[in-house]
């Protein structure tokens with residue numbers, strides 16, 4: 001087989017975007033699988049913060065940090081109609097310019113098929129802009145869209161994206177099937193969907209400059225929180241072999257000198273004896289020195305003395321925990337993943353292990369349907385008193401979640417037909433008990449101290 005497949009990571013269009021260890025992991029997993037099936041795989045990353053053509057002229061390199069996070073290139077663009085009433089910030093395209101994207105596309109005139117990914121539902125305008133340009137430069141090449149937006153807003157994507165195929169959910173099997181149908185070639189390698197270790201490594205070597213790499217030790221989550229879409233992507237919680245994960249880390253450290261790794265798991269710490277403890281012990285045995293970052297919330301309930309010391313000693317530099325609220329009723333109603341006592345215990349162990357207050361980030365969801373500013377404010381106080389750092393995470397309503405109907409009923413925006421209104425920056429479910437002014441006050445409260 002020698003068909004040529006072009007992978008595209010499209011732009012982000014938003015009021016703000018920061019590269020919190022953000023990489024198109026799902027798309028690069030597909031890239032690895034397609035290469036294993038002898039396809040020729042190429043990649044254009046619209047978000048590439050190191051694209052050399054962007055540095056010609058007087059544009060500056062966006063500021064990047066030693067942990068692998070940092071700023072993207074950006075250009076201010078017109079705010080889309082539905083968001084015009086939100087005039088607090090300018091709307092931007094994050095990533096390379098459309099001209100550079102066009103030039104990149106011209107390097108692949110004999111592409112057989114394009115696979116484009118999508119992240120947040122409300123980032124779809126960046127996806128659509130990329131699709132429009134691909135259609136202009138490569139008019140006869142079929143385009144397949146998948147990822148978060150394609151899954152959560154499938155009907156919207158079918159109706160408005162302009163692609164030839166939209167695939168919802170995990171892409172491995174459907175993509176192989178589609179290629180088989182289109183090109184009439186049997187795949188030589190089909191992974192076992194029950195065994196995550198049967199998936200080939202993501203095609204990380206396609207990234208121009210690897211300043212950090214994302215890792216997942218699992219897919220799915222054993223919890224079912226009412227605001228979360230995890231179960232829509234993976235209905236079961238499946239894990240890899242911890243030793244295979246250490247092999248992957250070691251391989252990238254040796255091959256490309258990578259030190260920084262970010263975990264994209266939904267439930268990295270759950271049942272620590274099955275995953276995190278053996279994995280970190282194996283890393284230590286092999287004498288690998290890494291820096292780990294967990295921008296996605298970890299589970300506080302699992303934190304004890306042993307685990308805190310292991311995390312600290314293994315180079316877990318960025319740790320964030322999903323606590324969401326100190327209100328017991330809401331903790332229970334939304335899924336019961338944590339209670340206040342577990343936060344207090346967890347923070348105590350983390351501090352004893354060596355973490356400082358500002359290093360222990362505790363996510364607090366704000367702006368959930370019916371949630372008052374007073375609840376968020378007392379949750380901030382509770383986290384502070386525990387000795388950790390509160391981090392506000394504005395609620396983004398997600399189709400298909402248990403909270404979705406409540407979100408529709410409580411939002412003054414038409415979140416059902418316009419995914420732009422899922423944008424957390426808007427506080428889509430703000431109300432008379434949680435207004436934008438309340439939010440600004442809470443942000444001020446976080447800054448003082």
Ligand code: B12
Pocket residue numbers: 016017018020021022023024025026027029030115116117118119120121122144145146147148149151152167169170171172175216220227228229230233263264265266295296393394395396397398422424
């Ligand atoms: C890691 C992560 C982050 C990271 C990195 C972002 C990223 N790369 O997505 C960070 C920490 C930055 C982040 C931030 C936020 N996130 Co987040 N994040 C995730 C998480 C946990 C994993 C994503 C991932 O890469 N998974 C692993 C890969 C392997 O899976 P995948 O991407 O789905 O890929 C598969 C399929 O989608 C498909 N596929 C993918 N691409 C393609 C392409 C084609 C052609 C095909 C056919 C198939 C296909 O095949 C792949 C392999 O099976 C998801 C939850 C989840 N379980 O997915 C939430 C999730 C995407 N985040 C979510 C939210 C709410 C947020 C925040 C708004 C939280 C907040 N309130 O602050 C912020 C937004 C920040 C911002 N504005 O910048 C929501 C989505 C919200 C939305 N409206 O779209 C999710 C779904 C979690 C949830 N709560 O339910 N997030």
Ligand code: SF4
Pocket residue numbers: 221222223224225228229230266267322335337
């Ligand atoms: S919020 Fe966290 S614990 Fe709850 S279902 Fe989602 S990933 Fe799992």
